[in-house]
Amino acid sequence: MQDHENMMKKTLLVGRHGVGKTTLKQALRGEEIHYVKTQYMDYGNWLIDSPGEYAEVHGLGAALAIYSYEAEIVALLIAANDDYSLFPPNITCMVNREVIGIVTKIDHATPERADAWLRLSGCKKIFYVNSHSGEGVAELKTYLTKKVQS
């Protein structure tokens, strides 16, 4: 999968430390998967990767509202095997952008619980990915591709 930056919607990835944001970014870009701890906002190209610690603060809603100004789409990530959610109910109303949900690590557990948490937080459209095998990644990438006007 080749990355054509100007064809992609600028997308902000948000979720707890270790949920799989950077790994998903690598999978979406078609890069080799390798671990790197995200230490600061990474504006590399169309994907804006955030450190999990930024989402693990009391003022998450306000922080989301500010970072989302830089993006066209905000993606909230929860892993299939997570046993808690950082995102309060209807947090999507803090964001003046489309918000999608992404369940990561679907190789670890079934996605129902993470899916329910993301819906409770206000996400209407939810994707399911395994960034290691690539399952679900192409479908997500297609969704994040700008539609050509005819």
Ligand SMILES: Nc1nc2c(ncn2[C@@H]2O[C@H](COP(=O)(O)OP(=O)(O)OP(=O)(O)O)[C@@H](O)[C@H]2O)c(=O)[nH]1
């Ligand atoms: N089994 C499995 N492991 C995954 C998947 N996605 C990510 N991981 C693993 O989860 C760990 C954390 O992944 P990262 O992508 O670094 O997580 P992050 O959300 O970027 O974390 P921070 O940068 O600390 O906020 C790594 O060891 C990844 O290999 C997945 O779909 N399946």
Ligand SMILES: [Mg+2]
């Ligand atoms: Mg990271």
